[in-house]
Amino acid sequence: MSRYRLFTPLAFLFAMACGSAVSTTLVTHATDAPAAPAATAPASGVYYEIFVRAWYDTNGDGIGDLNGVTAKLDYLKSLGISGIWLMPINPSPSYHGYDITDYYGINPQYGSMQDFQHLLDEAHKRGIAVTMDMVINHTSQQHPWFLAAHDPADPHHDWFTWAGAHPDLNAQSAPGGRIWHKLGDTYYLGDFGGGMPDLNYDNPAVRAEMVKVGQFWLAKGVDGFRLDAAKHIYDDFKSREHDPDIVTKNVAWWTEFHDAIATVNPRATLVGEVMAKSPDELAPYLKPLGSVFDFPLAEQLIVSAKSERxxxxxxxxxxxxxxxxxxxxxxxxxSTFLSNHDQERVMSRLDGDGQRMRMAAAMLLTLPGRPYIYYGEELGMEGRKPDENLREPMRWQREAEVGETRWKPSSVNQGEAVSVQAEQDDPASMLNFYRMLISWRSQVGALRDGDLRMQATGNSHLLAYWRQDGSQRVLVVHNLSGQTATWKPASQVLPKDASVLLKSKSDVSLTGDSLKLPAYSSVVLH
Known part of the structure; x- marks a missing residue:
């Protein structure tokens, strides 16, 4: 049996998560619109990614703001969310914010430090943790540090990496593209383009400053950080990708950062963005960070949902x-997910097929981990590259009204049916399907905190696995296909008194030793 252990996030979320065992008579399915979780309900452990610019506008300028996040905390609470990840909120010259000019400030388009403090206070009142995007691999080209670094005599010059006398100007960065960028008569290193010069972490002053940045925001009450480009602190050149020495240096830095952060909040949540194609590439970062985004799993969940196998x-x-x-x-x-701000939205990757989208969500939200939902995913929002089209305004109303952001026009024009207003009271909506699944995690401790053991079914369309925590053991089965499936487990697989605990469709049934699953359905047995 696979061991799955929880990385301690927050004391108050732990307290909420210690609910009593779920009733054995509990059965819910997708045609029942779940009520909002009670204030004393166990936490689901599900997090939600927000692009503030696209979320909700409270001052009428068409740009989402921090007060807009605060205004919609009750929506997140009704969804069952335990924590939010805010994409960059620091000052930046770009729309996305991943090139920061002040690590200690708030983007004035989003509001003030007072607005941010109010958001923290209101989120914590609702038992919702707040994590920030920490973008410390690189700065903005317009950051005062880099502007000062133009002078070789300035101490900040050594905060960045400069080419020698004869640089290979065709050298590729690990993320892709040319790595050297011209400035006067010399060149500087930038993994993600000339507008984002990389910081030099071999310089102790840089490491000390970034520790200071993290401690500053924790002291404000932030609960943790999503660490952007976590493997690229030292992983710069494509020619040295997967070099063990580079990984060792990255891990050493994040260990230093983790230990310094722990002096302010030992339970701070850290999750690293480590782009990888295999679990073996992710594993080294678990010791210093406790969690990394599972990119290989995200890809395979979508592939399995799309192929129905x-x-x-x-x-x-x-x-x-x-x-x-x-x-x-x-x-x-x-840290599991289906898509994020850099990837095409799930509904688009599944060619607008809502049934397959539901199966991807059902797998995500019944597997181990801390699942992340990208804003609008729960509505079935679509979005294809370029990046701006993945980050479009959240759909609140059937028709654009006060509060809807207008930072860019829609590229998909899905219509009024894909909106919170339209889906809120429709028991069969994507929104209420997500609510149901999240409520399952809240109600069933084994789904939230249990370990994982796969169960063979002999059917390529049926995915089954056991989830078990200290007090509960359940079997999850998904029918990924558009056809009804019947599974008769071998003897001894199910207990003699096994029964249906939760189901996504009303006609899921367990009769004797025969489990019947209609098309695109999920069941939790105990």
């Missing part, structure tokens, strides 16, 4: 937790 998913899950165990005896949590 388990495919490589069961093997990948086994390999993932084997690799994580191999990282050493450290607590960890798998």
């Amino acid at each position: 388990v495919g490589k998913l069961d093997k990948l899950l086994e390999d993932t937790y084997a690799a994580y165990r191999g990282a050493g005896d450290v607590p960890y949590i798998d």
Whole structure:
């Protein structure tokens, strides 16, 4: 059985998560619109990614703001969210904010430090944790540090990396593109383009400053950080990608950062963006960070949902937790997701197929880890590259009204049906399907905190796995296909008194030793 251990996030979320065992008579399905979670309900452990610019506008300028996040905390609470991840909120010359000019400030388009403090206070009142995007691999080209660094005599010159006398101007960065960028008669290193010069972490002054930045925001009450480009602190050149020495240097820095952060808040949540194609590439970062985004799993969940077949998913899950165990005896949590601000939205990748979208969500929200939902995903919002089209305004009303952001026009024009207003009271909506799944995690401790063991079904369309915590053991089964499936487990697989605990459709049934699953359905047995 795979070992799955929780990386301690927040004391108050732990307190909320320690609910009593779920009633054995509990059965819910997708045609029942779940009520908003009670204030004393256990936390779901589900997090939600917000692009503030696109979220909700409270001052009428068409740009989302921090007060808009505060205004919609009750919506997030009704969804069952335990924490939010705010994409960059620091001052920046770009719309996305991933090139920062002041690590200690708030983007004035989003509001003030007082607005941010109010958001923290109101979120915490609702038991919602707040994590910030920490973008410290690079600064903006317009950051005062880099402007000062133009002078070789200035101490900040050594805060960045400069080319020698004969640089290879065709050298590629690990993320892709040319790595050297011209400034006067010399060149500086920038993994993500000339507008984002990389900081030099071999300089102790840089490391000390970034520790100071993290401690500053924790002192404000922030609960943790999403660490942008976590593997690129030292992983710069494509020619040295996957170099063990580079990984070792990255891990050493994040260990230093973690230990310094822990002096302010030992329970701070850290999650690293480590772009990887295999679990083995993720595993080394678990010891210093406790969690990384599981990119290989995200890709396979969508592939399995789209093909309506388990495919490589069961093997990948086994390999993932084997690799994580191999990282050493450290607590960890798998940060799972389907898509984020850099990837095409799930509904678009599934060609607008809502049934397959529901199966992707059902798998995500019944597997181990801390699942992240990208804003609007719960509505079925679409979005394809370029990046701006992945970050479009959140759809609140059937028709644009006060509060809707206008930072860019829609590229998909899905219509009024894809909006909170339209889906709120429709029991069969995507929004209420997500609410139901999130409520399952809140109600069933084994889904939220349990370990994972795969269960063979002999059917390529059926995915099954056991989830078990200290007091509860449940079997989750998904029918990924558009056809009804019947599964008769071998003897001894199910207990004699097994019954349906939760189901996504009303006609899921367990009769004797025969489980019947209609098309695109999920069930939790105990």
